[in-house]
Amino acid sequence: xxxxxxxxxxxxxxxxxxxxxxxxxxxxxxxxxxxxxxxxxxxxxxxxxxxxxxxxxxxxxxxxxxxxxxxxxxxxxxxxxxxxxxxxxxxxxxxxxxxxxxxxxxxxxxxxxxxxxxxxxxxxxxxxxxxxxxxxxxxxxxxxxxxxxxxxxxxxxxxxxxxxxxxxxxxxxxxxxxxxxxxxxxxxxxxxxxxxxxxxxxxxxxxxxxxxxxxxxxxxxxxxxxxxxxxxxxxxxxxxxxxxxxxxxxxxxxxxxxxxxxxxxxxxxxxxxxxxxxxxxx
Numbered sequence: 001x002x003x004x005x006x007x008x009x010x011x012x013x014x015x016x017x018x019x020x021x022x023x024x025x026x027x028x029x030x031x032x033x034x035x036x037x038x039x040x041x042x043x044x045x046x047x048x049x050x051x052x053x054x055x056x057x058x059x060x061x062x063x064x065x066x067x068x069x070x071x072x073x074x075x076x077x078x079x080x081x082x083x084x085x086x087x088x089x090x091x092x093x094x095x096x097x098x099x100x101x102x103x104x105x106x107x108x109x110x111x112x113x114x115x116x117x118x119x120x121x122x123x124x125x126x127x128x129x130x131x132x133x134x135x136x137x138x139x140x141x142x143x144x145x146x147x148x149x150x151x152x153x154x155x156x157x158x159x160x161x162x163x164x165x166x167x168x169x170x171x172x173x174x175x176x177x178x179x180x181x182x183x184x185x186x187x188x189x190x191x192x193x194x195x196x197x198x199x200x201x202x203x204x205x206x207x208x209x210x211x212x213x214x215x216x217x218x219x220x221x222x223x224x225x226x227x228x229x230x231x232x233x234x235x236x237x238x239x240x241x242x243x244x245x246x247x248x249x250x251x252x253x254x255x256x257x258x259x260x261x262x263x264x265x266x267x268x269x270x271x272x273x274x275x276x277x278x279x280x281x282x
Contacts, residue, residue, distance in 0.1 A: 002144035002151075002232045003282040005029065005060035009136025011128040018070040018121050022128045024136040028280045029061035038066035045122060049129060056137060059234070059282045066129075070120055082110050140282070147277050148227055151237070154270050155220050155227075158244070161267045162216045165251070165260050169209060172257055209254050212247045216267075219244045234281030241278060245271045 005028040012021045034053050036046055053062055219240050226232050226240070248271060251264040 002148040003140045004143035004280050005282050006143050007136045007140035009132040011132035020128050021067040022132040023065040024132050025063045026060045033061045036064045079111055150277055154274050155223050158267055158270050159220050161263050162213055165263050166213050209251055212250050216247050234278055238278045241275050
């Protein structure tokens, strides 16, 4: 099973006490790179997020955005010493006819120290993050299934081309040998038939592609096995495709038949397309 490095996950919760929105995005990258954007959630929550990501994700550039708002609490701290001094000064100026209320003193500098605080529900944030992460992972597998189907189809196409080359090569081998012999006979009047057969056989071997075809079938089998694993490795598939490309390149060099050479070029093109797809496999 293939997991793409491209994915998206979102979890939101809204109630009377808090509003939480967590968004996870991922794109392809050679290694695991994580960035967390939040309004200062604290080291413990960031550690929780980093640990959860590293346990579930191997490769990709991951961005986590967290928006968390909670109901604020306001605390009023009265400067009693300053209030008594104010009251004493007013009594001294106005006599004992002093009856202070809130509206009289609310604007007096230093009477009130007002503190507003917000308490973040860390458990709720963790639950929302886990939901977003699950959605993110599922989206990666969903996208990976599309890539898996593409790679599987192209692998079958490569095998089909290889079989066509194999079958046609067997049919053209005797024809190639006959052509070699005729060309040499036209150039040499006196020749040894046995020696000629040996030389022509050696010449034909230089264009033998049976080993390359065997390795191509081996590599396509390995790719199919990798695609059916519980978790497929993008790096391993890419390595196999490099080997496949090397074999297909050798085919184009060895083959002297124009039709077969075009088949080999088609194979190279398919492998290049597969490598492009594999760049987004975890």
